[in-house]
Amino acid sequence: MTSSRVANELASVLVPLGIVGAVLAGLCALVAAIAIVRGAGGLAGGAVGIWIPAAVLSLTASFANQWTPLFVSVALLVGLLVIGVVVRGIVNAGEPARAAARERRAAVIAAAPVTTTASTTTGSPATGTIPALAR
Known part of the structure; x- marks a missing residue:
């Protein structure tokens, strides 16, 4: 196998992995933004903590000279x-x-x-079931 063929085979695997990583990183960035809006600092920190491995996964596409997934995941985190x-x-x-x-x-x-409203009963007022209060 020539080196260009190996590079093409690797690109056919690594670029989709990078795209999946960018999508996961974008979802984590969205969760972090919603958590910040709601004031949930722990959830925002957890979402950013999960964003990191997803961004590393998007970095795999760079081995095939495709930097777009990494740039998209970083831009989504910063923007959101x-x-x-x-x-x-x-x-x-x-x-x-x-x-x-x-x-x-x-x-x-x-x-x-x-x-x-005024009471229209003619009998003794109802005070409950306790006899001591009925007097």
């Missing part, structure tokens, strides 16, 4: 982490307004008059 941080900042910026709205709603509920 930035998006996650920005969205988390937007969510945190809106929190004081939501807290003020909850306080206003609680004040309106507390200030609302309580209406009770």
